[in-house]
Amino acid sequence: MSTVSTKADDIAGILEDEIVGGAIPPGAVLRQETLSERFEVSRTPVREALRRLAALGLVSFEPNRGVRVRSISADELREAFLVRAELEALATEVATPKMTPDDLAEMDRIERRFGELTLELRDQARTGAPRDAALFVEWMQANYAFHDVIYRVAELPLVERIAKGARRTFIGDRAWRARAELDQLYAKNDLQHRAIREAISAGSAQAARTLAREHVLSSNRLIEVVLETLGAAGREPGWGR
C-alpha cells in the first residue's frame, strides 16, 4: 500500500519539522515564491501547506502581508508545560494498569540508555567540553522515547497529539546555551524517570500520575533557567523584504 500524499502535505510536513527543530527560526517570514522555488512547485500547494501550519499554530497569518514563524513568549512556554504536565499525568495514570512485562522491559532499556546519555551530558557540562549537538539530540530523543512508551500503552491518541504538540514549543537547540546551569536538572530528570517507572511497575496509578505531573513541571523549571540565561533575545525583525 503506497500511502499517497499530496505535495501540500509533504511540504507542510517538512516545514513543520524545520520550524519545531529550529532550522527556521521564530520570527522568520515565509515567502510563498521562495518556498515554491525551493520545493519546485507552484505557489498553490505552498499556500495550502501554510494554511495547515497556521491552523496548527506554528505560524501566524496576516492577510495580504504574509506568514511568519510564531515566536513563543515565555508565558506561552510556561502554559505549554502546564498542559503537558496535566496530560502526561493523565496518560501515565491510564497506562499504569495496562503495562505488560514487555512494555516495562522496553522502558527499562530506554531508561538505561537515557541514564548513560545523561551522564555524558553532565560530564560535558562539568568539563566545559565543546557542545555536542548530536549528543543533546540523542538525549532528547531518549527522553521522548521514554514518554512515548507511556503514550503508546495508554492508547489515548488525542492526548498524545495535544501533548506532543505542546512538546514542540521547546526549541531544543537553545537549551545548550545554558547548559552549565543545567547540570543538576539533568540528573533530576533521570531520577524522576526511574521513579515513574517504579511506580508504574508497582501498579500505583495515582503515584505514577503525581510523579509524571511533577516531572513535567520541573522540566518547566529547567526552561525558566534557559529563558533567564537567554535574556531578552526576542527581536521581531519586521516585515521587511
Place this chain on the structure above:
Amino acid sequence: MSTVSTKADDIAGILEDEIVGGAIPPGAVLRQETLSERFEVSRTPVREALRRLAALGLVSFEPNRGVRVRSISADELREAFLVRAELEALATEVATPKMTPDDLAEMDRIERRFGELTLELRDQARTGAPRDAALFVEWMQANYAFHDVIYRVAELPLVERIAKGARRTFIGDRAWRARAELDQLYAKNDLQHRAIREAISAGSAQAARTLAREHVLSSNRLIEVVLETLGAAGREPGWGR
C-alpha cells in the same frame, strides 16, 4: 479597525460552526465544486479552508478522493472528556486565586440563570413535553458561559483553545433523544456548578480543581447514557456520489 480577513478564513469559520453545530452531519462528504458554488468563489479558497479544517481534525482528507466530516467514535468522545476534565481542573485551580468580587458576581448571575434553565429542562423531561431545541441550546450556552468565566480569569489561552476544541465533540442536539434518562444528571450538573463556585469563593484552589475535574467526568457519564440510547447509529455512507 476593519479586521481584514481572507475568503478562505471566512469559509473555514462558517464550515467550522456548521460542523460543530451539527448542521453538517458526521460522515458527510464536502465537494469542492459544491462549496465554491455556495459561497460564490472559486475552488481555490475553498480548498484552503478545507486544509484548515483538516488540520483542526474536523474533517479527514483523502488524497484524490475528497474530504469528509469526521464522525467521532465513542472512544474519541470519552477521551475528549478526559482531556477536558484535566484542563478544566487546571484552569479552575489557576483561576481561583485570581477571582475578583466582580468575577464571582458574574458567576453567580450565570449560575442563577443556569439553575432556572435546568429546572425548566427537568420539567420538560418529566412531563414529556415536546422537545424545545431553543431551550436546550440556551441551557448549553449558560453551561458554557459558566466555564468561560473561569477560562477568562485563568488567562490560559492555550488551555482554553484546546479545551474548547474538545468541547465541540459534543454534538449538542443529539443529547435530546435521551432526555428522559437525563433528569437527575441535569440536576447534578447544577449542583456541581454551585459547589465549584463555592470552592472558588472560599479560595480553595485544590478543592475547586477536584470539583471541576469530577464535574466534567460526570458529564462524561451523561454522554455514555446518550451513546447507549442512541445505539449503534454509526453508518459510514461511503464515497458514492
Place this chain on the structure above:
DNA sequence: TTAGCGAATTCTGGATCCAATAGACGGAGA
C-alpha cells in the same frame, strides 16, 4: 533637511485552466 505625497514594485489572494486519479459503466468471455 525633512515631511508628505504618489508612482512603482513586490507580494498575496483568488480565478481559471490543465493534468492525473478514482470510481462507474458497459461489453466480452468463461
Place this chain on the structure above:
DNA sequence: TCTCCGTCTATTGGATCCAGAATTCGCTAA
C-alpha cells in the same frame, strides 16, 4: 450469470494568470 477488463466521467491536485493590497522609493515643496 458472473467476472474481468477497458473506457468514460466526475472530481481532485497543481500550474498559471490576473487583480488588489502593502511597502518602498523617489520626487516635490515647505
